[in-house]
Amino acid sequence: MPFPSKLLRAVASIACLSIAFVASAAVPPGLDARVEQVMRDNGVPGMAVAIVEGGKVVHAKGYGVRRLGSPEPVDADTIFPTGSTGKAVTTAALAVLVDEGRIGWDDKVIDHLPGFQMYDPWVTREMTIRDLLVHRSGLGLGAGDLLFVPRSSLSRAETVRRLRYIKPATSFRSGYAYDNVLYVVAGQLIEAVSGKTWEDFVRDRVLRPAGMRVSTTSDAARFATANRAQPHARMDGGFRGVGRQEVLDERQALGANAAPAGGVSSSANDMARWLSIQLAHGALPGEGDRRLFSEEASRQMWTPQVLTPIRPYPEPIADATPQFSAYALGWSVRDYRGVKILEHGGAVFGVQTMVVLIPDRQVGFSLQINSEDGVALRGLMYELLDHYLDAPKRDWPADFATYRQASIDKALAVLGKSKAEKKPSRASLPLKDYAGNYADPWYGPIELRDEGGRLRIDFRQTPDMVGTLEHWQYDTFQVRWDDRTIEPAYVSFALDAQGKVDRITMKAVSPLADFSYDYHDLLFTPVAND
Template sequence: MSKKYSLLNYSLFLTISFLHLFPSLVQGNMLNKLSEYVEEKMQSDKIPGVAVAIVEDSKIVFVKGFGYRDLENKLPVTPETLFHIGSNTKSMTALIVASLIDEGKADWDTPIIQYYSDFALEDSKATELVTFRHLLSMRAGIPESAEDDLLEVTMAKDIFGIIENAEILGNPGDIFEYSNLSSAAAGYIAAILSGTSLDALYEGYIQLIKQKVLNPIGMKTACVRASEAEKNPNYGKSYELVQGKLEEAETEDIDEDPLAPSGSLKASASEMALYLTTLINQGMAPNGNSVISTENVTETWKTYLEDYGMGFEKQHYNNIEIIGHEGSFDNYLSVFGFSTELNMGYFIITNCENTSNDLITEGPKYIVDLYISDREVSKGDVDGSETIDLKDIILVLQVSSGKKISLNMNADVNQDGRIGIIEAIFGIKEIAGF
């Protein structure tokens, strides 16, 4: 039995099964909704500036700046605005180690003392056990409270003394404790492995992240040094809400930050889109560079205690596994994540931490919901009950062709819902002159 669907005056009612023929329209509608969502959150929560990037199927489909990077001078946030990404840097430090493993210079599970003989924890037995895997997955037993002693530290090498004097929480691998010292140690030991002297660890780490991650991916303006970021005319200021008023925040970012490998990178949304694409491609950058082997980039995603991997953490939303991280520093707040199942990723960053928690927490869920609904529509089957108004599609064809299109025709939809639909679509395109 066939069913009749009328095409009349720019309105066509067809089943959702053919929407894959117009993916750009579906995607455009989704991204418009995302823009509206961000703008509404900015207004309601008093967020001065936001940047968002979306990648899908190895392509950057959306990069946009919202609001201001400089409120006083009304300078807008652009896709190229540099913001501080904070602890999202940890994932890149893990990729540096992965690169050294690709080169045969290191191994995830070799004791650190074989790479740096002076490395020590409070307990000598624990010292003999701790590995890169432990340091990067926050399971080395180093307490977060040990960072309180950083006030007296002026050089990167000094963190090793703090680590040695800290009372460890347990044997490596047994306890999760989020520790900036832990990931910083991993980054600096990677620099030592690459031939850097103890007195030049900060500079050595900068060279490593450029050589192993930033340059191969094409992240040309991303930088670690605070002074370098400040010289960029498109560097975004950060703000805080004080008694209902947005005020420029005092910066704590400094050159020679001893915790640089755990959270000192500044990058733009455009650059983070390149980074996301590289991750989704399992180590292959959009420019074709093989940055990290598939084996070792995916190794960093494996999780242990508290769903934390090596510089990455996993979350689940609507049965979708999301791999990513959050970053918070100097009143900037950010999050990135990607799904190998949906083959997409997102990055959101703001320049006012104390008004942005809801956007950073709920924004990724909103994006995933959009993609789930998009995939359901694109893959939907005909059941005779679901229809969609295609006025917008006809209007797009009208604008594209420069012709006024008035349709009055019938499409026979067979029981499988396919042949008649395709004929109707090609009928529209023929009338439009395509």
């Protein structure tokens, strides 16, 4: 989610290679000191690093602390939420069902999930299981994410049902736009086919057979584990991502309804096991002929399905720009320095993860941090890539810090200009006349209340998403949520010919707001009062 993490690509021959080349380089000398230095420079409280070379785990270690202000250290068994890197885990769960002959990648979704509907009936009929995984459905970037970001009270089944009300941004299979909500559908399909919830199926048929002994698929299991990292973010510097590091409330993270899109929590030791299985094309290292999934399933998972747009990075990180970029089944496939890379980032509520595979070198690594300081994550990722590709040393964390600061400065300038250009004006109506019940077709109901001269907004299906509307200009207000971790938004009212509220639209205040706050996709209209 925050701090987009698709940074690599693949060469034209991108099917799984059956020939393995053992890495020529060992773990970077002085790795521990370098990790600790980057953490200090960027204020990262804790980190876990796993590296696999030539089928062997050569590094699995924790650094720093699980929580600021507390002494408990991060170790190789500390679990971190892994965000969207879990999309590959959901894909592996589907692969298990494919190997058993219970589904096919190109089966129609409605053949296994009859109640599934997209906005367009033709798309509903044509959508395949493969389509659920590759971000080519026609939905806009992050469409529907407010159904589970922040945490929602909606069930997974109800989340899937509401897909029918989300209007497409483009035609079906015409291009790429990253989404989470169709992985929610994939999770519901796993339940329909297997008779087990996504949480139970992934735990019993993927994580435990894989030897990932401490990884979890549910909040209940994660909270029951004492050795877990706590989320952190910067909240007081003008917008999220700037200011002092703060501990967040871990129970406000991603809604359980979205777990198939990013609900796995894992440790360095378990991530090392996952990397080994991926590099072995589904074989369970050290367990003879036993496999988690077939080699054919591995080939399917790694084969690109849709080209992803390439937007050149500016200096000083221009060399990170790929020449080729695509999305496979739960993996991004790109090139870096002429070598095929598979990778996926994950960012969810105060925690970030990066998983990287270099198949030709039989190298894989994962980086996990308990903060939103992606500069450290990306910087160390490229330093490790350069090491294993025998490239010259370079201070990538410093380069990413320069790039990030330029983005922050630009965003602050935009916010400053917006304030300076704000017009002195009054709202058209008394506050009480904006109050009422409203609904968006896909999100559902909200309520506006006049509470003693304060206009309050309540996203009723999202616990704690309640805030105060402060007049901005004309009939636009800013909502300041009681929970400061939620992105502030502009709320604009349009009136009808009788001077009554006809509709409400929203957009994020921060230019750097995470795309999962898809306020801009909302259109609220009045409904009858309860």
